[in-house]
Amino acid sequence: MVKRSLTEEEQRLWHLYTRDIAPSEKIDLNVQRSAPRFEIKIPDRNEFRKTSQPSVSNFESLKNNDSNWGKKLKQGKTKVEGKIDLHGLTCVQAYEKLWSFLERSQNNGKRLVLVVTGKGGLKEKYDQNNYRDFENNRGVLRREVPMWLSGGAMRQMIVTFQDAASRDGGTGALYVILKRK
DSSP states (O other): OOOOOHHHHHHHHHHHHTOOOOOOOOOTTOOOOSSSSSSOOOOOOOOOOOOOOTTTTTTTTTBOHHHHHHHHHHTTOOOOOOEEEOTTOOHHHHHHHHHHHHHHEEEEEEOOOEOOOOOOOOOOOGGGGGOOOHHHHHHHHHHEEEEEEHHHHGGGGGGEEEEOOOOGTTTGGEEEEEOOO
């Protein structure tokens, strides 16, 4: 766009409009700010170091950990010495019941116990629920129990655990091998 100069009439109007305005100090429009309004701190880059041992809360770090027990279970050389069924319980109830069962079994000298979690199935009136998230709504105990066994206080009682054979419940149950007292 090309700038044009003001006509005589426009100059007269501008003079009338600005006649009672006192000149102020000259403003420099090319002023740069001396300090930024805020600072952005970028953290130093840390190198990833692989640890030799898994973390205590590592999910399923005990699963299939002992191959000798796996062989014994496949060959039928060991028998289940105790069984707990967690069907129909809430997570809180199931955790408390499982904890007391494992503690009692270990105190009684049992080594191999069966924990039945169930496979998780469709709930009644499931189609009326707002959320259709099958991963989170089916088999809650099936998902949670291995995490409980792998971390926290239960881990101190356990040698290893693995999915049960089909005759004992298949993927809806776990063999848990307890440490000796």
